[in-house]
Amino acid sequence: MNNYVITNHAKQRRPHYPIRSDEELKEIMSRLDIFYNFSSLEDGKYYFQKKGKAAVFKKDRNTVTLITIRGINLETEINDEIFPPLKIDDPIRAEKREKRKATRDIKHKWMQYYPAVLEETEAGGYSIFFPDVPGCISSEQNLEKAISMSKKAIAVHLTGMVKNGDPLPAINLNRCKEAAKGHILVMVRPQKELLIIKQTDSFKNIT
Numbered sequence: 674m675n676n677y678v679i680t681n682h683a684k685q686r687r688p689h690y691p692i693r694s695d696e697e698l699k700e701i702m703s704r705l706d707i708f709y710n711f712s713s714l715e716d717g718k719y720y721f722q723k724k725g726k727a728a729v730f731k732k733d734r735n736t737v738t739l740i741t742i743r744g745i746n747l748e749t750e751i752n753d754e755i756f757p758p759l760k761i762d763d764p765i766r767a768e769k770r771e772k773r774k775a776t777r778d779i780k781h782k783w784m785q786y787y788p789a790v791l792e793e794t795e796a797g798g799y800s801i802f803f804p805d806v807p808g809c810i811s812s813e814q815n816l817e818k819a820i821s822m823s824k825k826a827i828a829v830h831l832t833g834m835v836k837n838g839d840p841l842p843a844i845n846l847n848r849c850k851e852a853a854k855g856h857i858l859v860m861v862r863p864q865k866e867l868l869i870i871k872q873t874d875s876f877k878n879i880t
Contacts, residue, residue: 675711677702678738692746700747702730702739708751709759711737718762726755729762786860787827788849791819801859804852805842806830820861828863 677699684695692698705711711732718740720729726744730737749755789803799819800812809830813819834841850858 674735675706676736678736680738680740683739683742697747698739698742701742701745702737704751706737708756719759720762721757721759723757724755785844786862788844788846789823789859789861790849790853790856791859792856801861803827804849805844820859823861824864827861828865831863
């Protein structure tokens with residue numbers, strides 16, 4: 674008899690199907706075990722994907738670890754018409770999946786708001802800089818334009834970091850509050866039309 678282990682990633686996908694508990698996920702794994710006969714498989718990573726239903730799992734002796742799952746719940750009928758034969762999760766496919774995950778992580782990070790410090794300049798204009806993103810500054814005479822340009826500035830700056838292979842900056846709100854003493858702390862969201870993300874070997878705009 675196999676032991677079933679559920680990864681945190683698979684647990685996080687429960688609400689989409691809906692699957693209410695780890696026990697239900699393990700029950701699904703038990704049914705898949707009967708259908709695919711996990712005990713007969715050699716140790717390694719396997720997956721199946723067909724018509725919106727997919728799962729990736731790893732077998733190690735008598736332990737089967739569910740890595741991710743999609744489109745399957747307790748009401749799903751498991752049969753030959755819906756579920757295809759298992760395939761070995763080869764390194765190339767795994768690498769492509771990691772690239773997709775990195776893309777999602779970057780997109781999620783880019784869509785967040787970045788703390789910025791708004792200050793008046795001696796010339797009577799406005800300057801906005803990002804304490805967490807050194808070198809990213811916007812300066813305009815008009816306040817509304819300064820804010821608008823700051824959205825473009827942070828977008829272009831982040832794009833350059835990704836293009837150069839640099840990690841995106843982590844937000845440190847305490848540091849930003851300290852930098853904003855005597856000035857105004859604002860939250861700026863990058864202008865998404867200017868964000869460009871590296872995905873496989875090409876660049877594509879985020880929409």
